[in-house]
Amino acid sequence: MEKRRTLSVDIGSQNTRAWLFEQREEGYALVCSAVAETSAASGQDLRGGVNRALEALQEKSGLRLLDLQQKLIRAEEGVGACGLSLSAGKPIRTVLAGISDTYSLAALRRLVSLFYTDVVLEIDLQSDLNATAQLEKLIAANADLFVCAGGTNQGAIRPVRAALDNLRIVYQSLPRLIRPQLVYAGNEALTDYAREELEAGEDFHRARNIQARTDAESLAAAWPAMLGAFRRLRRQQLPGLAELEQDWECEALPSAFAASRIVRLIDRMNPGGKGAMALDVGCNSTIVLAARGEDFIGSISHPPISEQVGKETSRYSTLPIDAQTAAAYMLNKKLHQAFLPATLEDLAIEQAWTRVRLHYALRRTRELFPWFGYDPELGLLDPYEPVLLSGESLVRVPAPQQTLLMALDGLQPHGITTFAMDKDQLLAGLGSLAEKEALLPVQVIDSGVFSNLGTAICADASERSSRRVLTLEIDRGESARETLEIRKGEIKRVETTPPGPTRIYLSPNELTDVGMGFPGLGGWVTVPPSEVGTVIDARGRPLELPEEMTRRSEAFYNWLWELGG
Amino acid sequence: MSTEILAIACDQQILRSYTLPFTGSVLVRNGQEVEAGQPVAEIQMPERYQVFDAINGLKINPKNIDRHIERLVGEPVKAGDVIAQKSGLISRLFRASQDGMVVAIRDGRITLALGEKKLQVLATFPGTVVEIIPERGAVVAVQGLLLQGVWGNGLNSSGELTRLEPTESAAGKKQTTADLQGKIAALPHIADEAAFTALLAHKPAGLVLGSVMPELLPALAEAPLPVMVLVGYGEYEIDTLSTAMLRQMEGQMVSLNANEADASEQSRPDLILPGKAQVSPGLFHEELQLEPGRHVRLLGKPYTGSIGEIVELPAEPEKFASGLVMRAVVVRREDELIVRVPRENVELILE
Numbered sequence A: 001m002e003k004r005r006t007l008s009v010d011i012g013s014q015n016t017r018a019w020l021f022e023q024r025e026e027g028y029a030l031v032c033s034a035v036a037e038t039s040a041a042s043g044q045d046l047r048g049g050v051n052r053a054l055e056a057l058q059e060k061s062g063l064r065l066l067d068l069q070q071k072l073i074r075a076e077e078g079v080g081a082c083g084l085s086l087s088a089g090k091p092i093r094t095v096l097a098g099i100s101d102t103y104s105l106a107a108l109r110r111l112v113s114l115f116y117t118d119v120v121l122e123i124d125l126q127s128d129l130n131a132t133a134q135l136e137k138l139i140a141a142n143a144d145l146f147v148c149a150g151g152t153n154q155g156a157i158r159p160v161r162a163a164l165d166n167l168r169i170v171y172q173s174l175p176r177l178i179r180p181q182l183v184y185a186g187n188e189a190l191t192d193y194a195r196e197e198l199e200a201g202e203d204f205h206r207a208r209n210i211q212a213r214t215d216a217e218s219l220a221a222a223w224p225a226m227l228g229a230f231r232r233l234r235r236q237q238l239p240g241l242a243e244l245e246q247d248w249e250c251e252a253l254p255s256a257f258a259a260s261r262i263v264r265l266i267d268r269m270n271p272g273g274k275g276a277m278a279l280d281v282g283c284n285s286t287i288v289l290a291a292r293g294e295d296f297i298g299s300i301s302h303p304p305i306s307e308q309v310g311k312e313t314s315r316y317s318t319l320p321i322d323a324q325t326a327a328a329y330m331l332n333k334k335l336h337q338a339f340l341p342a343t344l345e346d347l348a349i350e351q352a353w354t355r356v357r358l359h360y361a362l363r364r365t366r367e368l369f370p371w372f373g374y375d376p377e378l379g380l381l382d383p384y385e386p387v388l389l390s391g392e393s394l395v396r397v398p399a400p401q402q403t404l405l406m407a408l409d410g411l412q413p414h415g416i417t418t419f420a421m422d423k424d425q426l427l428a429g430l431g432s433l434a435e436k437e438a439l440l441p442v443q444v445i446d447s448g449v450f451s452n453l454g455t456a457i458c459a460d461a462s463e464r465s466s467r468r469v470l471t472l473e474i475d476r477g478e479s480a481r482e483t484l485e486i487r488k489g490e491i492k493r494v495e496t497t498p499p500g501p502t503r504i505y506l507s508p509n510e511l512t513d514v515g516m517g518f519p520g521l522g523g524w525v526t527v528p529p530s531e532v533g534t535v536i537d538a539r540g541r542p543l544e545l546p547e548e549m550t551r552r553s554e555a556f557y558n559w560l561w562e563l564g565g
Numbered sequence B: 001m002s003t004e005i006l007a008i009a010c011d012q013q014i015l016r017s018y019t020l021p022f023t024g025s026v027l028v029r030n031g032q033e034v035e036a037g038q039p040v041a042e043i044q045m046p047e048r049y050q051v052f053d054a055i056n057g058l059k060i061n062p063k064n065i066d067r068h069i070e071r072l073v074g075e076p077v078k079a080g081d082v083i084a085q086k087s088g089l090i091s092r093l094f095r096a097s098q099d100g101m102v103v104a105i106r107d108g109r110i111t112l113a114l115g116e117k118k119l120q121v122l123a124t125f126p127g128t129v130v131e132i133i134p135e136r137g138a139v140v141a142v143q144g145l146l147l148q149g150v151w152g153n154g155l156n157s158s159g160e161l162t163r164l165e166p167t168e169s170a171a172g173k174k175q176t177t178a179d180l181q182g183k184i185a186a187l188p189h190i191a192d193e194a195a196f197t198a199l200l201a202h203k204p205a206g207l208v209l210g211s212v213m214p215e216l217l218p219a220l221a222e223a224p225l226p227v228m229v230l231v232g233y234g235e236y237e238i239d240t241l242s243t244a245m246l247r248q249m250e251g252q253m254v255s256l257n258a259n260e261a262d263a264s265e266q267s268r269p270d271l272i273l274p275g276k277a278q279v280s281p282g283l284f285h286e287e288l289q290l291e292p293g294r295h296v297r298l299l300g301k302p303y304t305g306s307i308g309e310i311v312e313l314p315a316e317p318e319k320f321a322s323g324l325v326m327r328a329v330v331v332r333r334e335d336e337l338i339v340r341v342p343r344e345n346v347e348l349i350l351e
Helices: A047-061 A101-112 A131-140 A158-173 A188-198 A219-237 A241-248 A255-269 A307-315 A323-335 A344-368 A400-411 A427-431 A439-446 A549-563 B062-068 B193-200 B214-222 B240-249
Strands: A005-011 A015-024 A027-037 A079-086 A092-098 A117-124 A145-148 A181-184 A204-206 A276-281 A286-292 A295-301 A387-390 A415-421 A451-458 A468-475 A482-487 A491-494 A502-508 A523-527 A533-537 B004-019 B039-045 B048-053 B082-086 B092-095 B100-106 B109-114 B117-122 B127-133 B137-148 B156-163 B184-190 B206-212 B227-233 B253-257 B270-274 B295-298 B307-312 B328-333 B338-342 B346-350
Touching (some): A079 A255, A101 A145, A131 B048, A145 A158, A158 A181, A181 A188, A188 A204, A255 A276, A255 A295, A255 A387, A255 A439, A276 A344, A295 A344, A400 A549, B082 B109, B137 B240, B184 B193, B214 B227, B240 B270, B295 B328
Parallel strands (some): A181 A204, A387 A415, A451 A533, B156 B184
Antiparallel strands (some): A286 A295, A468 A482, A468 A502, B048 B109, B082 B092
16 A cells, blocks of 8 residues: 655745655654755746755655656655645735734734734824825835734724725725735724725735734734735745645645644643743744743744844854954855855854844844743743754754754743754644644654754752752662752753653752742652753853853853763 | 855846836837936836825815715816815815825725826846836846946946055045046955045945945945945955956946845846947856856855865765864865865856
8 A cells, every 4th residue: 555645845045845754554754855945036936946855855765756747746656735835035015004002013013923024114093194194104115915903893993994095095006016915804893894995806815803802812813814915925926836836735834834833733732831932043034933822922033233243142152253253254144145154163153143043033022922931131931841943053053062052042941941953944844734634743743853952951049150059869760879069150961861761850959940839949850861961051040151252252162061062 | 055156257148127016118129229227117106195084174074075075086186176175155175286186085085196206117237128028127138247246235327447456445544546436446345434434535436345344334335326345244355256357347337236135036236347249149048056167256264255166076065164064065276275165155156
């Protein structure tokens, strides 16, 4: 009997990745993955890059996937379901129109943050902006996407009606080549009026009210409409996408949105857990995804390159590098995005910049979602486990210890958490299949496709440097137990190698909080085998770094050495 | 892996699409010769919009609003025409302030599109129209010298190219004695804002810089004239091929198109010296790839900006000093030094 095969492809701005899955006796498993250069520049047909990725996949797997016309072989002897995700394409120029800054506009910012948008204009319908000025601004924005919300289901309608009138003029009057898309996610009493008023046919996307009541917000209510708008825009902008969707009988998802499905799934796989988080640091953007029960947070940020970022990067460098050198590296990397660090100096800047990009992305996420437990000084206050690390800057690293230290410095977590690594950069690939093959992501995750990087035990103590803050008793199932003392300012590693899990008893001093409820409380922790091991981070929050550049880089070097990297 | 292509070419077919963001009128025809600055396509658009709230503006009962509006949607209006009025002892009028059209009437709100403005897309170098893109624009081609850079501030201009020696552009020194007014000036490096400001005082038509320090970027981006950077940020010499190209162009009328580099569009800023040769259609799609004998420009310290020839493309990935394992390219630099660099860290030169 032929094995059931499933294909997923993610088209990024630089790379097109393809993954082939197969249903085996024990469940779905990843057969192999391949990558090729994306062909979306200058109006090229993106099927070129997809076919090259599939050819590479054929070569690796030894399976025939393409026929003589370069079409995907489907049905029993070929591929069953297909998934497609997309982050290629320019950011979508987006206008938000909401009835107030603190309610609907804030919610709209959160809504569009996962859809590769660039918000070029926000209109607060309660501001003093007159209708003429509003219309002029809407026209000047030259936007691809207009998202309008406002009012609870029994709320005000007049300002929204006036805005819809202006949106209709913008939509009908400008002979744009790429037809703009209109999403309405406001007062449901006005939905039909909005559809009739705008006369935009399939370019109008109706959503349920994201704020049906003053005390409730449901971004998910507008996700289908946003997905519809995203797809219609990208089909116009990216030649070959519509044909690919038709041939493969699937609809493209924004990559970050697809990845968010897996983060929500991981959270659901561990009910009552701390919540799941994923961080993807790439050359263009940083994605933060976090899910805990019904609560979901997701953002894509594009950190600026500025003098300040140069200074911060210099501060986190493992080699003494000044801010100007760091800024020059970052600007040159922006010019040549495929550039890879070949020297130790370049690697030091790249990894320091990754830490800074994580800080920026978490700050930005906090701005969008004020309830997100992150403090720029104190780090990630909310517990999440696991924290899944993905993206070139975190995955394409010489040693896993370096990835773990970047994540610890970038997040500055508290308590106990586990870091996993998405080496195959599978998150989006699994997410785009979740609807078609619901079991596939679960079984592939269970097969261990994400590697266990290590467990971090962060010991917060208001102690002076070098004072003992924590004692560990390590039980590896052997007769003798090891003891390890941890002092304030230190970072230490306990190897946790196969076969079995390691049990560690944490005995904090009375001022030390290891995340077990309150300071001084300890207990047994069972940690599975992992690449780096268990890392005890007693450096404190905020991370105290020496002022002098050489001493600072020595500190980073020593911390990395402690982790064995 | 994507290989960046950098054109430093002597006899290159240069093709550029000039298109409107909206559907409009194409002003050129196939085979037509166009000059730099000549409109290729245009669209007429309203100069401005006006929204008038007749209910509140004229104090009209909303129920009777239709009685007071004198025009229909889509109707053209002349300056001074009455659009809505409330008659009585003291009549109130809303008149069009400019020629235009009524574009909407909803809930007593009247929207007028007033005046007219042209949005044009202009050719940035002289050439021949080789393709018409219906309702949008055209593709213009020219055979000539092409020198691409890595960064541009989005502006363009034409002028005679003049090269400044390093001493003439040294930081903070106003030693430049050359007459730069209306010319495109090429110089190896600008170290600080004082040197840049001093250079601007000579009123050049555009600047071609080898490299710049990062802190100068905001000033370059805001500069009122086109600025192109050839190599990158930091202090690097202009590579020998680009220097040779600048020498060839010196004293001639060149077009500086300091487009913003866009990796997703594979577009770069460039300097063009249009030639007299006929456009040769056979050269349209040359597939370039890394192969022995090709020239590349190296990226990343300590080799940034140096040129070399590919001598080998090892099949197996190699471990570099950073610890990363990457596929390498072996390059013989012009100083005969053989270096191994990641394949991602080179720009393949189209000569």
